[in-house]
Amino acid sequence: MTNLRFDDKVAIVTGAGGGLGKHHALLLASRGAKVIVNDIGGSLSGDGSDAAPAVAVAREIRELGGDAVANTSNVATPEGGEALVNAALSTYGRVDILVNNAGILRDALFEDVTPELLDPVLDVHVKALFHVTRPAWHAMRKQGYGRVVNTTSAVGLLGGTNKSNYGAAKGAVAGLTRVLAMEGAEHNIKVNAIAPIAATRMLTHSLRDADDGSGPRLAPATMAMMNAVVDKLDPALVSPVVAFLAHEDCPVTGEIYTAGAGQVARFFTGRTEGYYHPQLSIEDVRDHLSEIRDETGYTIPANPGEEMAQLLRTIAAQPQLVTE
Numbered sequence: 001m002t003n004l005r006f007d008d009k010v011a012i013v014t015g016a017g018g019g020l021g022k023h024h025a026l027l028l029a030s031r032g033a034k035v036i037v038n039d040i041g042g043s044l045s046g047d048g049s050d051a052a053p054a055v056a057v058a059r060e061i062r063e064l065g066g067d068a069v070a071n072t073s074n075v076a077t078p079e080g081g082e083a084l085v086n087a088a089l090s091t092y093g094r095v096d097i098l099v100n101n102a103g104i105l106r107d108a109l110f111e112d113v114t115p116e117l118l119d120p121v122l123d124v125h126v127k128a129l130f131h132v133t134r135p136a137w138h139a140m141r142k143q144g145y146g147r148v149v150n151t152t153s154a155v156g157l158l159g160g161t162n163k164s165n166y167g168a169a170k171g172a173v174a175g176l177t178r179v180l181a182m183e184g185a186e187h188n189i190k191v192n193a194i195a196p197i198a199a200t201r202m203l204t205h206s207l208r209d210a211d212d213g214s215g216p217r218l219a220p221a222t223m224a225m226m227n228a229v230v231d232k233l234d235p236a237l238v239s240p241v242v243a244f245l246a247h248e249d250c251p252v253t254g255e256i257y258t259a260g261a262g263q264v265a266r267f268f269t270g271r272t273e274g275y276y277h278p279q280l281s282i283e284d285v286r287d288h289l290s291e292i293r294d295e296t297g298y299t300i301p302a303n304p305g306e307e308m309a310q311l312l313r314t315i316a317a318q319p320q321l322v323t324e
């Protein structure tokens with residue numbers, strides 16, 4: 001089998017000045033991609049800016065024989081998104097791959113989430129996907145080719161305490177990934193997402209007790225498990241998943257893969273067979289809750305139409321009610 005290459009492909013990786021994004025950029029460049037290394041160089045909570053991280057990663061790529069330029073646009077603004085995509089187009093003439101990776105944390109208990117803790121988190125994780133992906137999408141549609149890899153999180157899919165802002169944002173990333181996969185299908189644009197687990201500054205922060213003394217940021221059992229394996233969580237082990245999803249040979253779209261420490265698996269949304277009664281009452285829900293929740297024979301609808309078809313089949317299978 002030949003190695004997968006990205007020659008003549010142009011990739012934008014947001015938040016690539018450190019953490020996971022740096023490894024995504026290094027791997028794509030080592031396989032021939034021309035890379036725009038974007039990073040605003042701010043703190044974990046999104047304060048400040050510094051060109052040094054993006055510049056250093058782009059330099060590292062060039063020193064290793066690759067092709068890369070640094071970009072310090074703020075992806076959380078429409079102007080920043082436009083500027084980033086324009087930089088790719090003016091430097092390399094096209095955009096084939098977009099890895100939406102930039103992220104910040106502003107943890108707090110739900111009751112303490114002020115607009116200052118909410119808006120920047122939604123801006124970087126959700127709105128940035130519109131600000132950057134839309135201009136990139138135009139270029140991808142024109143050329144009839146594109147690969148977008150978004151970054152969601154187990155918190156957005158499964159929940160977690162102290163992270164309502166982040167969980168809401170990452171849940172939105174999952175939903176947007178599904179919608180874009182459908183809209184991209186006819187243009188040969190594939191859109192998938194990863195839910196990574198890697199020892200970056202973000203994870204290290206989550207493994208410490210909260211600054212306000214309210215206790216562990218993660219559930220104690222999760223915290224203990226994570227602390228035991230943290231040295232195995234090399235961010236470079238997440239990048240092969242991103243790179244495959246960004247490759248021309250990637251056969252899937254609209255899917256979410258969890259990746260960490262060398263393990264990769266798929267998350268999906270399942271639907272139980274459920275319970276049906278044409279005159280459903282509150283008591284029916286109470287009395288049939290186990291049946292409603294029973295995972296035996298669950299399905300994974302590919303789209304809302306398939307889900308609706310399941311309902312229609314159930315309705316059609318019932319004997320017609322005789323109405324007086």
Ligand code: NAI
Nearest residue numbers: 015019020040041042074075101102103153197198200202
């Ligand atoms: P990190 O903090 O090391 O890297 C994030 C990078 O994004 C930073 O270099 C930062 O400067 C950059 N960034 C932030 N706001 C930006 C903006 N407005 N414009 C441009 N760049 C910006 O964190 P890490 O862990 O590498 O996170 C990468 C992605 O993975 C994030 O989306 C994060 O939410 C996600 N993630 C990480 C997990 C982990 O275990 N490390 C778990 C689940 C999700």
